[in-house]
Amino acid sequence: MQRGYAPYTKRLVVTASGDASSTIASAIAPCSSLTQKAAFFCCSVLAFIATSLLFPFTSIAIPRTIVLGANHSTPPYVIAETQKGLEIEIIKAAMNSQGYDVTLVFASQYRMASLLKSGKLDAVTPVTTSSMPEDTYISDSHITYRNIAVSLTSHNHTIHTISDLNQHVILAFQNAKALLGDEYRNAVGSSPRYLETPDQQKQVHSFFVQQDSVIVLEERIFQHYMQQLPPDKLTAYTVHKPFPLTHYHVAFRDPELREIFNMGLKAIKKSGEYARITGNYPQQCEHNDRTHGPFPTGQKADSQPLQ
Incomplete structure (x- = not known):
């Protein structure tokens, strides 16, 4: 910072x-x-x-800048190395449309809450309605996450509900038990083997290499890392969607800034810029139990989900 x-x-x-x-x-x-x-x-x-x-009716405007706290890199949503990512681009576009620049500060969720409270940040992202910091003003939802379970198609797993996970070996993202609710926590408590990992690139890689587990992670994050693997490392897989969507927001210290962001978000959706930004990143599939693959030698994994 x-x-x-x-x-x-x-x-x-x-x-x-x-x-x-x-x-x-x-x-x-x-x-x-x-x-x-x-x-x-x-x-x-x-x-x-x-x-x-x-020059009547002209204006000279000094651009304003807000300081935004964001999680450490969670590609494709936040990419600290390039200061880009799906979520970052949406927020920047919304604020730019209202005459604001955005300076980024990357920190843990706990650290961001402290910086926001002390006035060193103007806003933090992402937050949910149940996890927003105290004394903040929450924006309209700017991004939606969809957590999924992925299994190898050859295993013929049936995962329609969260409780169906109780009979499978699970490799989940870090803090999944804390974030995915009581039903999930109870289900994986009966799992033959349950692990969580902070390294989601390795999570996806090990899924295709070891081929002995169901992985639980966010859909776009899965697609991001899967597309980095060579075709000969991929095996046909099935995407299961037992989890509800998670709508994320930006938390602001100032209610005026919150309203300005909301106006900017509406503006970029109306202009088509929001759709253009999201179109540059992996897309979410609306279908459950959708099989992808097999992947012949030399064929790259789908960059778009099968419809």
């Missing part, structure tokens, strides 16, 4: 109208009676005013 960086400041807007020439003449006249130094200062100020008067 940039030390001493001040969160956003108000915009300066100057407008003018009326008979500019006569106003300028009368304003500059008093400068003749001043000392040289004072006259220079006076005329500099008046020159700025004169510029505004000569």
